[in-house]
Amino acid sequence: MTCKWTLVLLLGLSISTLAEKPWWQTASFYQIYPRSFKDSDGDGVGDLRGVTENMDYLKEIGITGTWLSPFLKSPMADFGYDISDFYDVDPLFGTMDDFEDMMSRAKELDLRIILDFVPNHSSDECEWFIKSAARDPEYEDFYVWHPGFEYNGVRYPPNNWVSVFRGSAWEWHEGRQEYYFHQYHKKQPDLNYRNPAVKEAMQDVLLFWLDKGVDGFRIDAIHHAFEVAPDANGNYPDEPRNWWNNDPEDYGYTDHVYTADQPETHQLVYEWRSLLEEYQAQNGGDERILMTEAWSDIDTVMKYYGDGTKDGSQIPFNFQMISNLWWDSDAYHYSEMINSWLDRLPEGKAANWVIGNHDKNRVGSRFGSDRMDMFNMLLLTLPGCSITYNGEEIGMTDVWISWKDTVDPQACNSFEDGYEYRSRDPARTPFQWSNEHNAGFSDSSSTWLPVGDNYQTVNVETERDEPLSHLNIYKQLQELRNEDTFKNGEGEVLPLNRYVLGVHRYLHGDYTYVTLLNIFDSIENFDLSNHFDNMPSSFEYVVINDKSIRAIGDVVSSKSITLMPKESVVLKSTTRQ
Ligand code: NOJ
Ligand code: MG
Numbered sequence: 001m002t003c004k005w006t007l008v009l010l011l012g013l014s015i016s017t018l019a020e021k022p023w024w025q026t027a028s029f030y031q032i033y034p035r036s037f038k039d040s041d042g043d044g045v046g047d048l049r050g051v052t053e054n055m056d057y058l059k060e061i062g063i064t065g066t067w068l069s070p071f072l073k074s075p076m077a078d079f080g081y082d083i084s085d086f087y088d089v090d091p092l093f094g095t096m097d098d099f100e101d102m103m104s105r106a107k108e109l110d111l112r113i114i115l116d117f118v119p120n121h122s123s124d125e126c127e128w129f130i131k132s133a134a135r136d137p138e139y140e141d142f143y144v145w146h147p148g149f150e151y152n153g154v155r156y157p158p159n160n161w162v163s164v165f166r167g168s169a170w171e172w173h174e175g176r177q178e179y180y181f182h183q184y185h186k187k188q189p190d191l192n193y194r195n196p197a198v199k200e201a202m203q204d205v206l207l208f209w210l211d212k213g214v215d216g217f218r219i220d221a222i223h224h225a226f227e228v229a230p231d232a233n234g235n236y237p238d239e240p241r242n243w244w245n246n247d248p249e250d251y252g253y254t255d256h257v258y259t260a261d262q263p264e265t266h267q268l269v270y271e272w273r274s275l276l277e278e279y280q281a282q283n284g285g286d287e288r289i290l291m292t293e294a295w296s297d298i299d300t301v302m303k304y305y306g307d308g309t310k311d312g313s314q315i316p317f318n319f320q321m322i323s324n325l326w327w328d329s330d331a332y333h334y335s336e337m338i339n340s341w342l343d344r345l346p347e348g349k350a351a352n353w354v355i356g357n358h359d360k361n362r363v364g365s366r367f368g369s370d371r372m373d374m375f376n377m378l379l380l381t382l383p384g385c386s387i388t389y390n391g392e393e394i395g396m397t398d399v400w401i402s403w404k405d406t407v408d409p410q411a412c413n414s415f416e417d418g419y420e421y422r423s424r425d426p427a428r429t430p431f432q433w434s435n436e437h438n439a440g441f442s443d444s445s446s447t448w449l450p451v452g453d454n455y456q457t458v459n460v461e462t463e464r465d466e467p468l469s470h471l472n473i474y475k476q477l478q479e480l481r482n483e484d485t486f487k488n489g490e491g492e493v494l495p496l497n498r499y500v501l502g503v504h505r506y507l508h509g510d511y512t513y514v515t516l517l518n519i520f521d522s523i524e525n526f527d528l529s530n531h532f533d534n535m536p537s538s539f540e541y542v543v544i545n546d547k548s549i550r551a552i553g554d555v556v557s558s559k560s561i562t563l564m565p566k567e568s569v570v571l572k573s574t575t576r577q
Contacts (some may be wrong), residue, residue: 022287024216024314025350026487027064028380028478029114029291029387033358034071034093035079036430036449037390039442046430046441048094052102055109057460061393061471062478065112067218067291069358071099075125077187078409079428080116081220084123086205103213112215114291119202120221121188128201129189133176141195144181144227146170146236160238160248161259166413167249169259183224183259185409193226193268203275210279216289219272219313222304223294225265228258261296266303270310277311291315291352291387295323298340305349315352315385321375322360327367331495331519338382338493351384356392362427365398373473373545374517374568380477381503381515381570383491388474390431394463395470398426399452407449425449434461468546476543480570485510496531500524500563504532512536512573518547521565528558536573543570 038050048071058066070080071093080090089099106113122129131139146158148170157170157179163186170179171186180189191198206217230236239254247253269292276288292304292313304316320337329337345351355375356363364372372395379386401423403416411423420426430447432455433440438447439455452458463469480486489507496502499522503515514532518524529535539561541554547567550556555574563569 021488022314023064023112024287024289024385026481027112027385028062028481029385030058030061030063030066031357031387031389032066032068033390033428034068036428036441038431038433039444039447042443043092044442044444044447045092047092048089048098048102052098052105055102055105055111058111059109061475062481063111063388065114065215067114067387068116070116070118070220075123075187077123077185081118082121082123082185082188083118084125085127086122087208099212107213113213114216114218114289115209115214116220117206117209117217118220119191119205120183120224121190124187124189128191133173133180135176138197141192142198142201143189144192145173145176145178146181146230146234147177148172148179159236160254161236162239162249162251162253164251165410166251181227183221185413190224190227193264194229199268199271203272206272206275207279210276210283210288214288215286216276216291216314217272218291218293219269220293222265222269222292223260223296223300225268226262228262261294261300266307266312269304269312270306273306273311273313287314289314291317293317295319298344302344302346305346308346314350315387317354317387318352319354321353321355321378322357325367329519330498331501331517332498334378334501334517334519335493335495342383342491342493351382352387353379353382353384354387355379356389356427357387358389358428359424360427362389362396362398363392364395365426369395369397370547370566371519372470374519374566376470376474376477377515377543377545377568377570378501378503378517380474380481381486381505381513382493383489383505389427393471393474394432394460395458396429396432396452397454397458399429399450401425401450405450432459434459468544473543473545477570480513480542483511483513485513492532494531496526497524500526502528502531506534506577508577510576512577513542514539514571515569516561516563516571517568518563518566523565524563526561526563528561534577536575536577538574539571540574541569542572545569 035046037046038054039046040049071089072083073085073088073090074080074082089096128139128142132142148158149156157168161169163169164183165185169181171182172179182189239258242252242255245252290313294301301316304313306312318341320341324337341351363375403419406423406425408424411419414422429449430439430441430451435456439451439459463471485505485507489505492504494502499520501517505513535558538555538557541550541552544550545568547564549564
């Protein structure tokens, strides 16, 4: 009797703990770059209707939620990351009605929508900046201003701070007769978070979009929100030089101790998190989330999760796979990079994995198209939530764009010799839907960036019909993620030797899974029980790639598993463990 009740109690407990796991913890997120996703009105640029009309596709590939790069009013100096009105949709992308239609379609399909929130800067065409430049008392200190220094009749900028997009981070403003600070483009003046009115203005922006029904925010460039406080004379200190860089115009010239990762920045994120929680307490609904973009060292990024007493971002982007893996990285290196995150994860927090975005070269170009499935297998079988950049599921690769046709401000601010290293255009080209005109992206005669010339074979429609296409492998992986072991199980990542990485997922009483990735070109053979504890005696192949000589459903002994060059597979135990 007691025994029976204990069992009922235990079952009840485990069911309730399962039910309590917030929706985002094992979610599959998808980043849409709206300019390039789908053009519904034939102007060669993607738009919100294009997104709404293709939401079925997101369901088809198992997506839980999508974060969309900015679509608010903007002069487009940085393609929407320079917002001139935080409360309206840019006509290029549609209208507020189009946004609302997109939201209702998303709700119908049970898809979450995450807005890209750009708090660090506005456009110089934003009303706030115009008023600030005109010294309107309400806005005078909305931005970071300084008169600079005059010497022998020549005016010099306040200090040596360098912009991420090259050159001095200070721009002279004729009207106000002062310099303003811009971390990025000169058309992206930085807001002054030391002014409480700025914080309030931004909270209002968050509340406005929460009322419109968004499920959360991806916070842009959060590590730059604060700059060091000015000294008693209103001056800002120089940043120390980096000995390895001799180009004063280059962002790497200085060490950004005063313009990134200031302690107040983490506090700001905690404040926004409590705003979201209060909103939920008052309005009900599921947990709203924050994703934070900070290109900082891993320990600084971890603080965005919270400080032990206050919660911060649920998803501080994990860029380890973007920043610390290279073409020739071996399995030890992969494992170290993945475990560096898992080992530091604060108690009760969930991991997240990002392999690409609109700022970085595509996975298939960074690591080779023949490793595309390997990365998707890793991304989708690791514990935590996954974030896929649009196009990675079909294996799109970078598109070379000439200097003359380059439009990315980060590249245009550099020079013909070397712009390719800085340009983000190659990863932002139109999404490849089919083998028709403009890859099915747009009816127009030309598109804002050229369509990749591999679109005849690399596209959604063609890949739907090929059993081992990147797309179908991606879909199979997404199916697996619905299994209890992936939703609720434990995870362990190990190098099996220099060439092969293993991901072990297990849940007591359920199936065990092992993902094996052969990163290089040798044939490898393993007895899995030499590497992982509690290995089942046999496994079934559930996901394979086109390098495999096995078929889905083949059963093998865990004592001898052979991997072909660049073969990646997911194995499932034949019995529950
Ligand atoms: C990060 C965004 O991802 C990037 O595209 C943009 O240029 C900068 N932040 C500035 O907003
Ligand atoms: Mg700033």
